[in-house]
Amino acid sequence: MITPAIRPAALAGVAFCVLMMAVALSLEHIVGLEPCPLCIFQRVAVIAAGLVLAVAAIHNPKGGVGKGIYGVLGLAAVGTGAFIAGRHVWLQGLPADEVPSCGPGLDYMMDILPMQEVVARVLTGSGECAEIDFMLLGLSLPAWTLIGFLVLALVPLRILWLAIKR
Numbered sequence: 001m002i003t004p005a006i007r008p009a010a011l012a013g014v015a016f017c018v019l020m021m022a023v024a025l026s027l028e029h030i031v032g033l034e035p036c037p038l039c040i041f042q043r044v045a046v047i048a049a050g051l052v053l054a055v056a057a058i059h060n061p062k063g064g065v066g067k068g069i070y071g072v073l074g075l076a077a078v079g080t081g082a083f084i085a086g087r088h089v090w091l092q093g094l095p096a097d098e099v100p101s102c103g104p105g106l107d108y109m110m111d112i113l114p115m116q117e118v119v120a121r122v123l124t125g126s127g128e129c130a131e132i133d134f135m136l137l138g139l140s141l142p143a144w145t146l147i148g149f150l151v152l153a154l155v156p157l158r159i160l161w162l163a164i165k166r
Contacts, residue, residue: 006067006159010057013074013155017050020148027141033133037109038088042145045081049152052077056159067163074156082149088142092132 024043027033035043056070109118132140139147 004162004165005060005062006070006162007057007060009155009158009162010053010060010070013053013152014050014057016148016152016155017046017053020046020145020152021050027134031134033141036131038084038091038142039145041084042081042088042142045077045084045149046152049074049077049081049156053155064163067159071156071160071163074159075153078149078153078156082146082153085142085146085149089140089146092140092142 021043024035024039024046028035052070052074056074059066059070061067061070134141136144
């Protein structure tokens with residue numbers, strides 16, 4: 001049985017990913033906020049979700065299995081981003097005496113360490129990721145990014161719903 005197309009939902013998700021990246025890049029290049037390693041990982045998750053959704057929109061599978069695959073892949077990318085943003089929010093909420101010390105920069109770690117160790121070190125956090133450089137309506141940028149990922153999660157969930165809908 002052919003279910004409704006996923007292209008409209010996938011395109012909406014791609015547009016939301018573009019919006020998230022436009023905000024991030026504007027804050028970096030116009031406002032002058034330097035992204036910490038966790039911010040960069042969140043950007044990678046946004047880009048990954050955008051790519052999955054773009055391919056889903058182009059492919060626009062008719063059957064439930066194809067839709068299900070795109071839904072799961074999109075939800076994995078968004079979930080990873082939400083996890084990283086949540087970790088970032090948690091680090092920012094730590095008392096000052098519990099904040100991890102600042103480690104080497106991401107570029108340096110990428111040059112000398114294997115990727116899995118870089119990921120592990122970044123996710124365990126560093127002092128620079130605990131700094132709050134910008135607040136909007138009482139929420140830090142990682143909190144806003146977490147909200148963005150939760151809103152974005154509606155797209156792969158919609159795609160999964162279309163995959164199982166009979």
